[in-house]
Amino acid sequence: MALQISATNPEHPALLLELPWQLPLQEWPPEVLVPLPRGISRHIVRYARAGDEVIAVKELAERPALREYGLLRDLDRLGIPAVDPLAVVTGRADGAGAPLEPVLITRHLRGSLPYRSMFETTMRPATMHRLMDALAALLVRLHLAGFAWGDCSLSNTLFRRDAGAYAAYLVDAETGELHPRLSDGQRDYDLDLARVNISGELLDLEASGALHPSVDPIEFGTEICARYRRLWEELTRTSVYPAGKHHYIERRIRRLNDLGFDVAEMQIEHAANGDAVTFVPKVVDAGHHQRQLLRLTGLDAEENQARRLLNDLESWMATQDDHAPGDPLGARPEVLAHRWVRDVFRPTVRAVPVELRGAMDPAEIYHELLEHRWYLSERAQHDIGLDTVVADYIATILPRARETLQPTASD
Structure with missing residues:
Protein backbone atom coordinates (compact mmCIF):
# COMPACT_ATOMS: atom_id res chain seq x y z
CA MET A 1 0.00 0.00 0.00
CA ALA A 2 1.36 3.42 -0.99
CA LEU A 3 2.03 6.14 1.57
CA GLN A 4 -1.04 8.32 2.04
CA ILE A 5 -1.28 11.65 3.87
CA SER A 6 -4.75 12.98 4.78
CA ALA A 7 -4.25 16.60 5.83
CA THR A 8 -6.37 19.62 6.80
CA ASN A 9 -4.09 22.08 4.96
CA PRO A 10 -2.98 21.65 1.33
CA GLU A 11 0.52 22.88 2.26
CA HIS A 12 1.15 20.21 4.89
CA PRO A 13 1.55 17.07 2.71
CA ALA A 14 4.57 18.49 0.88
CA LEU A 15 6.26 19.42 4.17
CA LEU A 16 5.42 16.10 5.79
CA LEU A 17 6.84 14.07 2.91
CA GLU A 18 10.33 15.10 4.01
CA LEU A 19 10.04 13.13 7.28
CA PRO A 20 11.45 9.55 7.54
CA TRP A 21 8.19 7.61 7.38
CA GLN A 22 10.10 4.41 6.48
CA LEU A 23 11.43 4.26 10.06
CA PRO A 24 9.51 3.33 13.22
CA LEU A 25 8.88 6.48 15.24
CA GLN A 26 11.20 5.38 18.07
CA GLU A 27 14.08 5.16 15.55
CA TRP A 28 13.72 8.64 14.07
CA PRO A 29 17.09 10.43 13.96
CA PRO A 30 17.78 13.38 16.28
CA GLU A 31 18.13 15.84 13.41
CA VAL A 32 14.38 15.71 12.66
CA LEU A 33 13.24 15.71 16.29
CA VAL A 34 12.58 18.65 18.60
CA PRO A 35 13.59 18.14 22.27
CA LEU A 36 10.38 19.16 24.02
CA PRO A 37 8.98 17.65 27.23
CA ARG A 38 6.54 14.80 26.66
CA GLY A 39 3.84 13.46 28.92
CA ILE A 40 3.02 9.83 29.58
CA SER A 41 1.24 8.13 26.68
CA ARG A 42 0.16 4.59 25.87
CA HIS A 43 1.55 5.22 22.37
CA ILE A 44 4.94 6.31 21.08
CA VAL A 45 4.94 10.09 20.64
CA ARG A 46 7.68 12.33 19.24
CA TYR A 47 7.99 16.02 18.43
CA ALA A 48 9.41 16.83 15.01
CA ARG A 49 9.87 19.81 12.71
CA ALA A 50 8.01 20.11 9.41
CA GLY A 51 9.01 23.34 7.72
CA ASP A 52 8.30 26.11 10.23
CA GLU A 53 5.86 23.92 12.18
CA VAL A 54 6.63 21.89 15.30
CA ILE A 55 4.40 18.83 15.20
CA ALA A 56 3.51 15.99 17.56
CA VAL A 57 3.58 12.58 15.88
CA LYS A 58 1.76 9.64 17.52
CA GLU A 59 1.84 6.03 16.29
CA LEU A 60 -1.42 4.10 16.57
CA ALA A 61 -3.61 1.80 14.49
CA GLU A 62 -5.35 3.22 11.44
CA ARG A 63 -8.94 3.11 12.66
CA PRO A 64 -8.35 4.91 15.99
CA ALA A 65 -6.00 7.37 14.24
CA LEU A 66 -8.69 8.37 11.73
CA ARG A 67 -11.33 8.45 14.45
CA GLU A 68 -9.29 10.71 16.73
CA TYR A 69 -8.38 12.94 13.79
CA GLY A 70 -12.10 13.40 13.05
CA LEU A 71 -12.97 14.08 16.69
CA LEU A 72 -10.22 16.70 17.02
CA ARG A 73 -11.54 18.41 13.89
CA ASP A 74 -15.03 18.41 15.41
CA LEU A 75 -13.70 19.97 18.62
CA ASP A 76 -11.90 22.61 16.58
CA ARG A 77 -15.15 23.54 14.82
CA LEU A 78 -16.87 23.77 18.21
CA GLY A 79 -14.16 26.10 19.55
CA ILE A 80 -13.08 23.69 22.29
CA PRO A 81 -9.47 24.05 23.59
CA ALA A 82 -7.71 21.04 22.08
CA VAL A 83 -4.60 20.38 20.02
CA ASP A 84 -4.97 21.13 16.30
CA PRO A 85 -5.21 18.04 14.06
CA LEU A 86 -2.99 18.33 11.00
CA ALA A 87 -2.86 14.95 9.27
CA VAL A 88 -3.04 11.16 9.38
CA VAL A 89 -0.32 9.18 7.58
CA THR A 90 -1.17 5.64 6.51
CA GLY A 91 0.46 3.06 4.24
CA ARG A 92 3.84 3.30 5.97
CA ALA A 93 6.41 0.55 5.37
CA ASP A 94 10.05 0.03 6.31
CA GLY A 95 12.93 -0.57 3.90
CA ALA A 96 12.06 -4.29 3.60
CA GLY A 97 8.42 -3.53 2.83
CA ALA A 98 7.09 -4.57 6.26
CA PRO A 99 4.10 -2.45 7.33
CA LEU A 100 4.50 0.21 10.01
CA GLU A 101 1.78 1.70 12.17
CA PRO A 102 0.00 4.81 10.89
CA VAL A 103 0.51 8.11 12.71
CA LEU A 104 -1.69 10.96 13.85
CA ILE A 105 -0.09 14.39 13.52
CA THR A 106 -1.13 17.41 15.59
CA ARG A 107 0.35 20.89 15.89
CA HIS A 108 2.49 21.46 18.97
CA LEU A 109 0.71 23.83 21.34
CA ARG A 110 3.26 26.58 21.78
CA GLY A 111 3.99 27.55 25.37
CA SER A 112 2.27 24.48 26.79
CA LEU A 113 3.58 21.91 29.24
CA PRO A 114 2.53 18.42 30.32
CA TYR A 115 1.81 18.25 34.01
CA ARG A 116 4.86 16.10 34.84
CA SER A 117 7.21 18.78 33.53
CA MET A 118 5.48 21.31 35.75
CA PHE A 119 6.26 19.12 38.78
CA GLU A 120 10.01 18.96 38.08
CA THR A 121 10.24 21.40 40.96
CA THR A 122 7.75 20.93 43.80
CA MET A 123 4.59 22.80 42.87
CA ARG A 124 2.86 24.90 45.53
CA PRO A 125 -0.68 23.83 46.51
CA ALA A 126 -2.07 27.19 45.32
CA THR A 127 -0.71 26.53 41.83
CA MET A 128 -2.17 23.03 41.87
CA HIS A 129 -5.58 24.51 42.68
CA ARG A 130 -5.26 26.70 39.57
CA LEU A 131 -4.49 23.61 37.50
CA MET A 132 -7.59 21.91 38.88
CA ASP A 133 -9.70 24.98 38.07
CA ALA A 134 -8.43 24.90 34.48
CA LEU A 135 -9.11 21.18 34.09
CA ALA A 136 -12.59 21.49 35.63
CA ALA A 137 -13.41 24.36 33.24
CA LEU A 138 -12.19 22.29 30.27
CA LEU A 139 -14.35 19.34 31.30
CA VAL A 140 -17.39 21.60 31.68
CA ARG A 141 -16.82 23.08 28.22
CA LEU A 142 -16.52 19.60 26.71
CA HIS A 143 -19.74 18.46 28.37
CA LEU A 144 -21.64 21.58 27.31
CA ALA A 145 -20.62 20.76 23.73
CA ALA A 167 -5.69 27.29 30.42
CA ALA A 168 -6.20 23.56 29.86
CA TYR A 169 -6.20 21.88 26.45
CA LEU A 170 -7.33 18.37 25.55
CA VAL A 171 -4.54 16.31 24.00
CA ASP A 172 -5.91 12.79 23.65
CA ALA A 173 -9.40 12.33 22.16
CA GLU A 174 -8.95 8.64 21.36
CA THR A 175 -11.66 7.49 23.80
CA GLY A 176 -14.02 10.43 23.21
CA GLU A 177 -17.54 10.44 21.87
CA LEU A 178 -19.53 13.39 20.52
CA HIS A 179 -23.28 13.51 21.16
CA PRO A 180 -25.99 16.14 20.68
CA ARG A 181 -26.33 16.24 24.47
CA LEU A 182 -24.84 14.32 27.40
CA SER A 183 -26.95 12.61 30.05
CA ASP A 184 -26.22 13.09 33.74
CA GLY A 185 -24.92 9.51 33.78
CA GLN A 186 -22.42 10.22 31.00
CA ARG A 187 -21.18 13.31 32.80
CA ASP A 188 -20.91 11.47 36.12
CA TYR A 189 -18.94 8.68 34.43
CA ASP A 190 -16.43 11.21 33.07
CA LEU A 191 -16.18 12.84 36.50
CA ASP A 192 -15.56 9.54 38.25
CA LEU A 193 -12.82 8.66 35.77
CA ALA A 194 -11.26 12.08 36.30
CA ARG A 195 -11.28 11.60 40.09
CA VAL A 196 -9.65 8.17 39.89
CA ASN A 197 -7.09 9.16 37.24
CA ILE A 198 -6.01 12.38 38.96
CA SER A 199 -5.67 10.72 42.36
CA GLY A 200 -3.57 7.98 40.77
CA GLU A 201 -1.33 10.46 38.98
CA LEU A 202 -0.78 12.46 42.16
CA LEU A 203 -0.04 9.28 44.13
CA ASP A 204 2.62 8.49 41.54
CA LEU A 205 4.11 11.96 42.00
CA GLU A 206 4.01 11.50 45.78
CA ALA A 207 5.93 8.22 45.46
CA SER A 208 8.61 9.96 43.41
CA GLY A 209 8.96 12.80 45.94
CA ALA A 210 7.66 15.45 43.48
CA LEU A 211 4.45 16.29 45.37
CA HIS A 212 4.18 18.98 48.02
CA PRO A 213 3.88 17.27 51.43
CA SER A 214 0.68 19.16 52.28
CA VAL A 215 -1.16 17.78 49.23
CA ASP A 216 -3.41 14.75 49.75
CA PRO A 217 -3.75 12.98 46.35
CA ILE A 218 -7.14 11.48 47.21
CA GLU A 219 -8.58 14.81 48.37
CA PHE A 220 -7.30 16.57 45.26
CA GLY A 221 -8.87 13.91 43.05
CA THR A 222 -12.18 14.47 44.81
CA GLU A 223 -11.79 18.25 44.62
CA ILE A 224 -11.91 18.22 40.80
CA CYS A 225 -15.48 16.90 41.06
CA ALA A 226 -16.51 19.66 43.48
CA ARG A 227 -15.01 22.38 41.26
CA TYR A 228 -16.71 20.93 38.21
CA ARG A 229 -20.12 20.76 39.90
CA ARG A 230 -19.92 24.35 41.18
CA LEU A 231 -19.18 25.67 37.70
CA TRP A 232 -21.77 23.42 36.00
CA GLU A 233 -24.44 24.52 38.47
CA GLU A 234 -23.69 28.20 37.91
CA LEU A 235 -23.85 27.80 34.13
CA THR A 236 -26.98 25.68 33.87
CA ARG A 237 -29.21 26.25 36.92
CA THR A 238 -32.74 27.62 36.65
CA SER A 239 -33.40 30.90 38.51
CA VAL A 240 -36.80 32.15 39.70
CA TYR A 241 -37.13 35.92 40.24
CA PRO A 242 -40.00 38.20 41.30
CA ALA A 243 -41.89 39.64 38.34
CA GLY A 244 -40.63 43.09 37.37
CA LYS A 245 -37.12 42.46 38.69
CA HIS A 246 -35.58 42.19 35.25
CA HIS A 247 -32.27 43.50 36.51
CA TYR A 248 -31.87 40.21 38.40
CA ILE A 249 -31.63 38.44 35.05
CA GLU A 250 -29.06 40.97 33.84
CA ARG A 251 -27.09 40.45 37.06
CA ARG A 252 -27.07 36.67 36.46
CA ILE A 253 -25.84 37.17 32.89
CA ARG A 254 -23.11 39.54 34.10
CA ARG A 255 -22.00 36.93 36.63
CA LEU A 256 -21.71 34.38 33.83
CA ASN A 257 -19.74 36.92 31.79
CA ASP A 258 -17.36 37.38 34.72
CA LEU A 259 -16.79 33.61 34.65
CA GLY A 260 -15.85 33.94 30.97
CA PHE A 261 -19.12 32.70 29.43
CA ASP A 262 -21.77 34.23 27.16
CA VAL A 263 -25.44 33.28 27.21
CA ALA A 264 -26.07 32.57 23.54
CA GLU A 265 -29.64 31.41 24.08
CA MET A 266 -31.96 31.67 27.08
CA GLN A 267 -35.47 30.74 28.12
CA ILE A 268 -37.65 33.12 30.13
CA GLU A 269 -41.13 32.11 31.33
CA HIS A 270 -43.71 33.98 33.40
CA ALA A 271 -45.57 32.06 36.09
CA ALA A 272 -49.28 31.50 35.49
CA ASN A 273 -50.20 33.97 38.25
CA GLY A 274 -47.69 36.54 36.97
CA ASP A 275 -45.82 36.78 40.27
CA ALA A 276 -42.53 35.22 39.14
CA VAL A 277 -40.21 34.88 36.18
CA THR A 278 -38.19 31.73 35.46
CA PHE A 279 -34.82 32.17 33.71
CA VAL A 280 -32.59 29.36 32.46
CA PRO A 281 -29.53 29.63 30.17
CA LYS A 282 -30.09 27.19 27.29
CA VAL A 283 -26.87 27.68 25.33
CA VAL A 284 -23.73 28.92 27.11
CA ASP A 285 -20.57 29.70 25.12
CA ALA A 286 -17.13 30.12 26.70
CA GLY A 287 -14.74 32.86 25.68
CA HIS A 288 -16.68 36.05 26.53
CA HIS A 289 -13.59 38.22 26.96
CA GLN A 290 -11.70 36.48 24.15
CA ARG A 291 -14.42 37.39 21.67
CA GLN A 292 -14.66 40.94 22.96
CA LEU A 293 -10.91 41.49 22.65
CA LEU A 294 -10.80 39.90 19.19
CA ARG A 295 -13.69 42.07 17.99
CA LEU A 296 -12.12 45.29 19.28
CA THR A 297 -8.44 44.73 18.54
CA GLY A 298 -7.95 41.64 16.39
CA LEU A 299 -5.81 40.12 19.17
CA ASP A 300 -6.36 36.43 19.92
CA ALA A 301 -5.62 35.56 23.57
CA GLU A 302 -6.58 33.18 26.34
CA GLU A 303 -9.66 34.14 28.38
CA ASN A 304 -7.86 35.57 31.45
CA GLN A 305 -5.27 37.30 29.27
CA ALA A 306 -8.11 38.89 27.30
CA ARG A 307 -9.78 40.07 30.50
CA ARG A 308 -6.54 41.71 31.66
CA LEU A 309 -5.85 43.34 28.29
CA LEU A 310 -9.39 44.69 28.11
CA ASN A 311 -8.97 46.28 31.54
CA ASP A 312 -5.78 47.98 30.42
CA LEU A 313 -7.40 49.06 27.16
CA GLU A 314 -10.34 50.59 29.05
CA SER A 315 -8.00 52.49 31.40
CA TRP A 316 -5.98 53.78 28.45
CA MET A 317 -9.08 54.83 26.50
CA ALA A 318 -10.20 56.97 29.44
CA THR A 319 -7.01 59.06 29.07
CA GLN A 320 -7.61 59.90 25.41
CA ASP A 321 -8.95 63.34 24.51
CA ASP A 322 -11.30 61.99 21.84
CA HIS A 323 -12.80 59.33 24.12
CA ALA A 324 -16.31 60.60 24.85
CA PRO A 325 -18.83 57.80 25.41
CA GLY A 326 -22.22 58.76 24.02
CA ASP A 327 -20.80 61.67 22.00
CA PRO A 328 -21.34 61.05 18.25
CA LEU A 329 -18.25 63.15 17.55
CA GLY A 330 -16.02 61.05 19.80
CA ALA A 331 -13.85 58.25 18.48
CA ARG A 332 -15.55 54.86 18.34
CA PRO A 333 -14.22 52.14 20.70
CA GLU A 334 -12.90 50.13 17.75
CA VAL A 335 -10.85 53.11 16.55
CA LEU A 336 -9.36 53.70 19.98
CA ALA A 337 -8.72 49.98 20.44
CA HIS A 338 -6.70 49.73 17.24
CA ARG A 339 -4.77 52.85 18.26
CA TRP A 340 -3.97 51.16 21.58
CA VAL A 341 -2.70 48.08 19.75
CA ARG A 342 -0.55 50.24 17.44
CA ASP A 343 0.79 52.73 19.98
CA VAL A 344 0.87 50.77 23.25
CA PHE A 345 0.54 47.01 23.00
CA ARG A 346 2.78 46.23 20.02
CA PRO A 347 5.64 48.62 20.88
CA THR A 348 5.68 47.35 24.46
CA VAL A 349 5.79 43.67 23.48
CA ARG A 350 8.38 44.30 20.75
CA ALA A 351 10.62 45.98 23.30
CA VAL A 352 11.18 42.52 24.78
CA PRO A 353 13.69 40.82 22.44
CA VAL A 354 12.27 37.82 20.61
CA GLU A 355 15.18 35.61 21.64
CA LEU A 356 14.44 36.30 25.32
CA ARG A 357 10.70 35.61 25.28
CA GLY A 358 10.96 31.84 25.43
CA ALA A 359 7.58 30.15 25.01
CA MET A 360 5.51 33.15 26.14
CA ASP A 361 3.06 34.57 23.63
CA PRO A 362 2.59 38.36 23.23
CA ALA A 363 -0.53 38.52 25.43
CA GLU A 364 1.20 36.71 28.29
CA ILE A 365 4.26 38.97 27.97
CA TYR A 366 2.04 42.05 28.15
CA HIS A 367 0.25 40.65 31.20
CA GLU A 368 3.61 40.01 32.89
CA LEU A 369 4.68 43.58 32.15
CA LEU A 370 1.44 44.95 33.62
CA GLU A 371 2.04 42.88 36.76
CA HIS A 372 5.61 44.16 36.99
CA ARG A 373 4.48 47.75 36.47
CA TRP A 374 2.03 47.40 39.37
CA TYR A 375 4.79 45.98 41.59
CA LEU A 376 7.32 48.72 40.72
CA SER A 377 4.70 51.48 41.08
CA GLU A 378 3.65 50.16 44.49
CA ARG A 379 7.24 50.06 45.62
CA ALA A 380 7.98 53.56 44.32
CA GLN A 381 4.60 54.98 45.45
CA HIS A 382 4.05 56.57 42.02
CA ASP A 383 3.28 55.40 38.49
CA ILE A 384 6.21 53.89 36.59
CA GLY A 385 6.38 54.26 32.80
CA LEU A 386 6.31 51.21 30.57
CA ASP A 387 9.80 51.88 29.18
CA THR A 388 11.30 51.62 32.67
CA VAL A 389 9.15 48.57 33.41
CA VAL A 390 10.32 46.74 30.28
CA ALA A 391 14.00 47.36 31.07
CA ASP A 392 13.63 46.16 34.66
CA TYR A 393 11.54 43.14 33.59
CA ILE A 394 14.20 42.02 31.10
CA ALA A 395 16.94 42.39 33.70
CA THR A 396 15.29 40.91 36.78
CA ILE A 397 12.20 38.83 35.91
CA LEU A 398 12.65 37.33 32.47
CA PRO A 399 15.66 35.14 33.30
CA ARG A 400 13.69 33.33 36.03
CA ALA A 401 10.58 33.07 33.84
CA ARG A 402 12.56 31.47 31.02
CA GLU A 403 13.87 28.80 33.38
CA THR A 404 10.26 27.89 34.22
CA LEU A 405 8.90 28.02 30.69
CA GLN A 406 11.73 26.13 28.97
CA PRO A 407 12.35 22.94 30.95
CA THR A 408 14.73 20.30 29.79
CA ALA A 409 13.36 17.55 27.58
CA SER A 410 12.01 14.50 29.38
CA ASP A 411 9.77 11.52 28.85
Missing part, protein backbone atom coordinates in the same frame (compact mmCIF):
# COMPACT_ATOMS: atom_id res chain seq x y z
CA GLY A 146 -21.81 17.16 24.10
CA PHE A 147 -18.35 15.58 24.21
CA ALA A 148 -17.80 12.66 26.58
CA TRP A 149 -14.03 12.46 27.10
CA GLY A 150 -13.82 8.94 28.43
CA ASP A 151 -10.30 9.42 29.83
CA CYS A 152 -10.02 12.79 31.58
CA SER A 153 -6.66 13.01 33.34
CA LEU A 154 -3.71 15.30 33.87
CA SER A 155 -1.72 13.14 31.43
CA ASN A 156 -4.19 13.81 28.63
CA THR A 157 -4.10 17.57 29.17
CA LEU A 158 -1.65 20.33 28.29
CA PHE A 159 -1.51 23.54 30.31
CA ARG A 160 -0.66 27.07 29.15
CA ARG A 161 -0.11 30.11 31.33
CA ASP A 162 -3.07 32.48 31.26
CA ALA A 163 -2.49 35.74 33.12
CA GLY A 164 -1.73 34.25 36.52
CA ALA A 165 -3.96 31.23 35.95
CA TYR A 166 -3.80 28.31 33.52
